Amino acid sequence: MELTDLADIVGLVFIFLGIATIIISAIGLFKLPDLYLRASAVGTSAGLGVASIVLGALLMDFSGTNLIKAIIAIIAQLLTSAVGSMAIARAGYLNNALPAPITHIDELRLTRRETSGGR
Amino acid sequence: MMSWPFRIIGFLLWYAKEFITANLSVTAEVLRPRGRSKMKPAIVAVPAASRSDSEWTLISSLITLTPGTLTITISKEHGILYVHGMFVESREQLVGEIQEMEDRMLHAARRAPGDLTRPAELPVVRPLEETGESR
């Protein structure tokens, strides 16, 4: 077997791992009861999912410049997705999105306004 | 005591390990049938030793990047991170995990150890409107 074939196969494995992560977090959007848990589930595909698809694409189309671009893309994805999910979780908190009843400690409860409204 | 660049590499390796195990545990939780769920979510106030703005940004991003833990908000004046955890057995367990990560992060990010003290008691919190906080 040639080296390029091997790189293609390993690349495909990474791509399918990433897709599996994305599908599992999509299922998590239904299985998990509240916003904060759903944001945690989406965090897996934001980090590992996208990173492994980019890594797989790199292995299937390898060159020096692509290597640099892929590394920057993965680092950018990790940094910016954290900012994005924090912003969403904070907006949920400001918007009085209450955690599911299964949440057994809630030390932010006292800061919430009594109205259970919000959008 | 390792020199500064090596401490950063050591921290990144430790964080990569944590990142992968956290991904696996969240994925396993989603795939687990409802009856055998190990999920115990909690929102905990964690006293933090970060001082500068860049340290606050770093630690809250690192916490959010690990699936299963999520920084909801921070209070710089009280030195508190409000962290949502997915698998929290007790308050002390999550506080311990977050403080271990912060200790390692500060150890790697600072050239000199500096001030590592944490606030000893939790602040009394009130709704946002009353305190007049805008952030």
Added chain:
Amino acid sequence: MISEWTLEVALILLAIGMVIAAVRGLLGPRTMDRAVAADLIFFATIGFVALIGLRTNIEALFDIILIATLLGFMAALSMARLGSGGRR
């Protein structure tokens, strides 16, 4: 070549993931639940672009991925602003 039809299977699987997330986005119930679903759809879109790029051999594939990952959080930020009514 092995990769031709496997890439198509991968695209179909990714589309299924996007549809599941889109249903969550339609059901809501709150704005922020929709925002989380839209966030996930965006990440799936990055994967989609990567796979189509591999399938059609476009030159600028990694430039597109790089720009998407650099600017993707803007959507999440503006949805967060929208959901919190301008409060930060």
